[in-house]
Amino acid sequence: MPLTQEAVRAWLQRCAAVLEENRDYLTQLDAAIGDADHGVNMDRGFKAAMTKLASLDTQDIGTVFKTVGMALVSTVGGAGGPLYGTFFLQLGVKTTNKQELTPQDWAEALEAAVNGVIARGQARPGDKTMVDALLPALEAYKAALQEGVPFSEALARSAAAAEEGMKATIPMVAKKGRASYLGERSAGHQDPGATSSYLILRAAAESWAG
Ligand code: ADP
Ligand code: MG
Ligand code: MG
Numbered sequence: 118m119p120l121t122q123e124a125v126r127a128w129l130q131r132c133a134a135v136l137e138e139n140r141d142y143l144t145q146l147d148a149a150i151g152d153a154d155h156g157v158n159m160d161r162g163f164k165a166a167m168t169k170l171a172s173l174d175t176q177d178i179g180t181v182f183k184t185v186g187m188a189l190v191s192t193v194g195g196a197g198g199p200l201y202g203t204f205f206l207q208l209g210v211k212t213t214n215k216q217e218l219t220p221q222d223w224a225e226a227l228e229a230a231v232n233g234v235i236a237r238g239q240a241r242p243g244d245k246t247m248v249d250a251l252l253p254a255l256e257a258y259k260a261a262l263q264e265g266v267p268f269s270e271a272l273a274r275s276a277a278a279a280e281e282g283m284k285a286t287i288p289m290v291a292k293k294g295r296a297s298y299l300g301e302r303s304a305g306h307q308d309p310g311a312t313s314s315y316l317i318l319r320a321a322a323e324s325w326a327g
Contacts, residue, residue, distance in 0.1 A: 118268075119217035120325060122178050126170065128324040129185060133163035135316050146309040150296040155197060155309040162193035162201065176216055182209030182226075196294050197310060200234050200247065207233035220268045224259055227275075231255045244292035245303060247310035254279035254318050272322040279315040286311045 136143070136159045143156030166188035173184050182205050190202030211226040212218060218226070231251045240246040257278035261271035286308035291297040296308065 118327075119219045120178075120223070121217050122176070122181060124325060125178050125181055125218070128321050129163075129170065129181070130167065131320040131324050132317050133167050135320050136160050136163050136313065139313075139316055143309050143313055146307055146312055149306040150291065150299055150303045151309060152195075152295055154195065155313065158193045158195055158197050159201075159313050162189040162198065165189075165192040177213065178215045178218060179209045179211075179213035182206070182212060185209075196238070197313070200238050200310070201313075203233040203237045204230045204251075220262055220271065223268075224262055227255050227258060238293060240293040243289060245286045245289035245296060245308050245311075246291075246293050247308070247314040249286050249289070249308065250279040250282040250311040250314040250318070253282040254314070269322070269326045272325055276315070276319040276322040279311075279318045283307065283311040283315040 136156070140156035140160040143159060144153050145156075147153050147155035166185040169184050169188045170181065173181065175181065186202045186204070186206030186209055189198055189205060192198070193201065207230040208226045211229045212222065215222060231248075231254075234240075234251060235248055238246065238248070240248045242249060242252055254275045258271050258275035261274045266274070284307070287306065288304055289308070290301055291299065291303040291308070294310070296303040296306075
């Protein structure tokens with residue numbers, strides 16, 4: 118069954134709730150290798166996005182995602198704001214004029230979103246960033262669709278790959294972002310952005326499990 122705009126909004130709301138619940142956790146992760154604001158940033162950004170969405174009346178799923186992206190860009194700041202802003206803006210570009218999304222539409226949108234983050238931040242796999250969660254999640258999702266597994270299972274595999282990618286950032290030495298200033302001392306800590314990416318993709322799997 119394709120995703121309706123209602124389902125898309127339910128995912129975004131779940132993201133906002135999960136990021137609020139994990140605000141202190143994400144901020145603690147960022148305290149170890151950054152500037153202790155990632156949880157606060159994401160919570161503020163998604164709250165602002167939810168306020169914008171509450172008064173947005175549209176048929177177009179693309180407009181919903183673009184509204185979230187713009188809210189994140191204008192309220193989050195730092196590295197996370199422009200990167201997650203790009204992620205949601207690209208989801209929006211790929212879903213322009215769509216009133217529902219098929220599993221294949223989601224593959225194309227997620228691909229554009231992840232590629233947008235990579236183009237914007239220039240991080241490669243292994244640099245200890247959100248890309249280390251996002252890229253394996255995209256690849257697992259596409260592989261699952263190719264195998265013909267049901268949508269909910271493809272989303273679950275995608276979230277599981279994001280979790281594995283997130284955990285794999287622990288031993289990595291950061292090559293991008295603030296954590297890279299620490300050099301070797303960034304090893305031994307889980308990347309906050311990879312963690313928020315996992316939470317966001319897990320929220321999709323949970324929201325769209327039906
Ligand atoms: P800031 O570092 O500006 O305070 P945040 O704390 O909100 O921003 O976000 C930090 C996260 O952003 C990092 O944990 C990392 O995952 C991600 N990040 C930083 N730089 C890049 C980059 N160039 N490409 C991809 N992700 C990045
Ligand atoms: Mg930070
Ligand atoms: Mg900061």
